Amino acid sequence: MNASLSTLKKDGQTLLWHGLALIPLVKAHGSPLRLTHLPSIGQRIHQARSWFKAAMQQNDHGGKYHYTYCLKASSLRCIVDEVLMHDCHLEASGSVDMAMIQQLIDQQQLPTDRMIMCNGYKTHDYLHAMMAMHQSGQVKVVPILDSQSEFHRLASGTQQNKEAMTLGLRIATMHDQTSRHGIAPDQVQSFVSDEVIPATWAKLVMVHAFMEGGMDGSEAYLRTLKGVIDCYVALKPICPDLNLLNLGGSLPIQDDLAPGRNQSGIIRGIVDLLTTTCREQSVDVPDLVTEFGSYTVSESGAYLFQVLDEKTQAKGPAWYQIDSSIITTLPDTWAKKKVFPCEAINHLDGERQMAQIVGLTCDKDDYYPEQNLPLLPVGEALYVGMFHTGAYQEGLSGYGGMKHCMIPAAKHLVIDGHSQVRVYAQPQPPEQMLQLLEGDSGHAEP
Template sequence: MKTKYRDLIEQTFDFPQNEFKLKEGNLTFHGIDLMNLIKEYGTPLKFHYLPQISNNIQRAKSWFREAMSNLGYSGNYYYSYCTKSSHFSFVLDEALKNDVHIETSSAFDIDIVQNLKNKGKLGPNNYVLCNGFKLPKYIQNIANLIDQEDIKVIPIVDNFREVSELLEATDKNLSIGIRIASEEEPKFEFYTSRLGIRYRDILPFFNTLIKDNPRVDVKMLHFFINTGITDTAYYWNELTKCLRVYCELKKVCPTLDSLNIGGGFPIKKSLAFDYDYFYMVQEILQQVKHVCEEENIPEPHIFTEFGSFTVGESAGAIFKVLYQKHQNDREKWNLIDSSFMTNLPDTWAINQRFIMLPVNKWEEKYERVLLGGLTCDSDDYYNSEQHSNAIYLPQFDPNSPLYLGFFNTGAYQETIGGFGGLKHCLIPEPKHILISRNENGQLVTEVFSEEQNASDFMNLLGYYK
């Protein structure tokens, strides 16, 4: 009879997988011996495996390169990293090794760009795409970057007034993009995205405020929908509408030569994940090529702004099961040595699922459990309501620790959780380590930040002032 945890996973999923394998009954992730990591650094623990950032960038570039070659597509492809997914310096440093461009969202993003430029990591061949609603400080920082004339800055205007505000902030000419306010899915509580300019207003906006202004060129049309890049009638319909607007604008605006399709590639959140990236890339390019041929206009250069796809699959968190509570005849609660709400906030905020697997005890029998965090909040849990199926884990033994890994957590969790700041119930930020490989392919680890302590919190709360 197959009663081991390993049996459960192998009969439920295609396992092992590229990044997940077993070594002597313990889980490895991209060849990283996670039990050795635990022995060296303890738990709770967060980590980034930096080579996966480069790996995903190169995968995407290869899909676009192959699809463009297959289709005879005449435009170029530009991969941009969306910084809001993770602003950490180690993420940007790794991404920029791969000849990528940057997309920003707010004023302080430009300080990061300036820092990278001063270090020689961004230069004349890099684009900086400035998205988002632009407060005065953001406008001024963009203008300062444009004034330096040693990097290609494209402010993507979100509303009618931003062009005049930028012109007032700099004496230089502007090369801009225009963001389309896409229509949302019927299930949304609103019809049109609050971001960007409505489809029907883009041509009048250009003709009234831009066409006769010698200081402004429109280079890019920007398109993005919240659902991401999905093989649905809704996505293809919105893309087609965007392409029609592009063609109409191109006919009266010769400088327009680029289409930005935003981000939205999904990342792996389950061992049963199945998404044909290359198919989607080729279908998108085929749609673009078809509409452009119909309208007799040149095919645009394609920009993407992948954030979660770039960094999401590079990171993980490891927790220890501290205690098991039997609250009634059916529910067993495994309590971890951290908090879901504070350290994996999307599990609480949007019921996000991550790949969750035990690190050890794969040869032990399994049981059905609920997972709880350390805060006193009733929402600090991770169970079948937030996991697609019931949670089964190796049986708890108070004399033999059980460790759990949550994987592909690299996008948004630190920024939403307030990295290094106050936490609910003052649950500390875990130790954070970086993992890379040297020129011989050997793993190298370093501590990026230590676990928060009482002094950190006391200082933030003003008790030491």
């Protein structure tokens, strides 16, 4: 076996994923197949909560931890419904996220105690949706200011409400000094004193610290986080409602952990630093918020492909031609050279060779680098799986829609908590693509 991961187990010659036999699925539904395993999402959420609980108890942190799911990691409705069943808050990045959240509210799927963290650049439509949702009082909307200009635009659009609008403030971290996100630390204090505190329509409740380098628990990460905690400590005496520190996302998943690191150790290091710093400065320790996207959903996703053919050239390893595309299903393999665990799902004990998986498009980048895979058996099918693919791939590639070389989207199965398998989407029909390509030319502008 290539990958030794807790989600994958060998069962004779075949592979189990989350305990699920994969070969019967490809036999019943054909290939290529996309899989979404919903129970693993709840397991991840539960696991993170127990790491935070243990770290907070060890540090006598008597406050709360709020798990937030960011919709951008995957906005599939089955995933959002699953996340909400586990009492999560939501993070939005734009106006369409807000439309989805409003739909959830209208369908009574979103209890009123949930927070909606609004990150990202605030366009007119996005700000408008936040203000309308705040005024309706159906959920607690927390716009997270990325710049002073967002505050000014909110101020000019906000009507006087009984309830002040709760705000967060993203601090541009030194670690992120090339990042466009957040407000520079040396501008925070005067901005809050001169503009936010006098505004009767607003109250600052949250400081936000997302580090684009990832929540890796390294010395550099903790040094940067300390800078944000120092900002919190400086603001707290002048902002009595401030009681949340939002750590953002990017908790590494199992496959991305650096050697010698583990997620519980990373979380312990963060909570230790926070409680020690606050106590030294005699400031109440804030409640904690995270916005975990990839951690929540990565392990819930997989793709299964059939190897249709093998080709060898004068030099280099064999090419294994699959029945779909790597570049269109998993765009991060191309854009970020992201590695997804890859393993055959049958013939596991067969003799192996190094092979590159190649997609159906004619693009030279449509391949996955060399893997040690079973030889292509004569007269029998070989299937390969790409695992932990649940985050961001459909957002980048689009769900359905038009794809490079018009490769249709795979059939999509969803597995629920009772191991029931349901078809979420049929293989994409070519007519759907052709219709999209005709555009709206038949409809005159009003």
